[in-house]
Amino acid sequence: MQDAPGFSDVVAASVRLQGHVHRTPVLTSRYLNALSGANLFFKAENFQRVGAFKFRGALNAILSLPEEVRRRGVVAYSSGNHAQGVACAAQLAGIPAIIVMPEDAPAMKLAATRGYGADVVTYDRYKEDRQAIGAALAAERGATLLPPFDHPDIIAGQGTAALELFEETGPLDALFVPVGGGGLASGCALVAHAVSPGCTVIGVEPAAGDDARQSLAAGHIVQIDVPKTLADGAQTTALSPLTFGILRRLLREIVTVEDAALVTTMRTLAERMKIVVEPTGCLGVAAALAAAPEWQGKRVGVIISGGNVDMTRFSKLMQQDA
Secondary structure: OOOOOOHHHHHHHHHHHOOOOOOOOEEOOHHHHHHHOOEEEEEEHHHOHHHEOHHHHHHHHHHHOOHHHHOOOEEEEOOOHHHHHHHHHHHHHOOOEEEEEEOOOOHHHHHHHHHOOOEEEEEOOOOOOHHHHHHHHHHHHOOEEOOOOOOHHHHHHHHHHHHHHHHHHOOOOEEEEEOOOOHHHHHHHHHHHHHOOOOEEEEEEEHHHOHHHHHHHHOOOOOOOOOOOOOHHHOOOOOOHHHHHHHHHHOOEEEEEOHHHHHHHHHHHHHHOOOOOOOHHHHHHHHHHHOHHHHOOOEEEEEEOEOOOOHHHHHHHHHOOO
8 A cells, every 4th residue: 555645745735836837727617607706717727748647647657757767668557548647757767658449439539649659558447457458568568657647747737727726716515526546536635625625625536437426435345346437537346445535534525417517518628618538527616616605605626527529429429409
């Protein structure tokens, strides 16, 4: 069991990443404020390098490695955004990267990962174990395995998104954060607890993949089958002991969102805010709008986690029930 990161680790990551990550904008919308009755602040990580928050954790983890270890390269497994984050971070650091990706990952994410210079190894997400494949490749190459969320440096790096949000907005009453494996939510919760202790942190999962919600309710990690959901970035089957410990301590609850609501939210963000957000990236926005009655007149932060969606798929989704 690795030691859990703390707020000081997020601050150290912020210093380490300065000049390498984009300080993404915090967006507001009068339309969505009126619709929800709350003052909403959207941390737009769809404008981050590689189009998602994952670059923060990947680069922080790579830059934290001793130089002689770093030179041997890294291995990662991911449905897409962590893959791109590690590939881009490795390219920036001048080291080799091997990425294990599901064969049905979005074509855009596969192409982008290869475009950053990584070697991609595909697998069947419904029949094969990506962790076993990644561990075997790392052992074979003498490389460092960087999991998508079960790593203190990954969590600390992801938390820098919330650190920037609070630096810009000041204290918030609530913060809605997407949950896949829990790395982003863990890092953001560490920050909220430290800089805005009155802020209620709420995790958001796709309804078809509510392993984290079940885990917090049961008091232990619950594993599920690979969920079938549009939110491909949240198709995880279980939290890790590291993220479970942080989320159980610092989150009030985890709520779920149906895929249909994600499509509606994608359309609203495109039409009203002129931004492209992937289904997973809409989780926090959809949940914040659904929870509007509780937060009337309050200051509410929302992490938009990414914008990597194939344009063909985006177009088809936008035409659904339009």
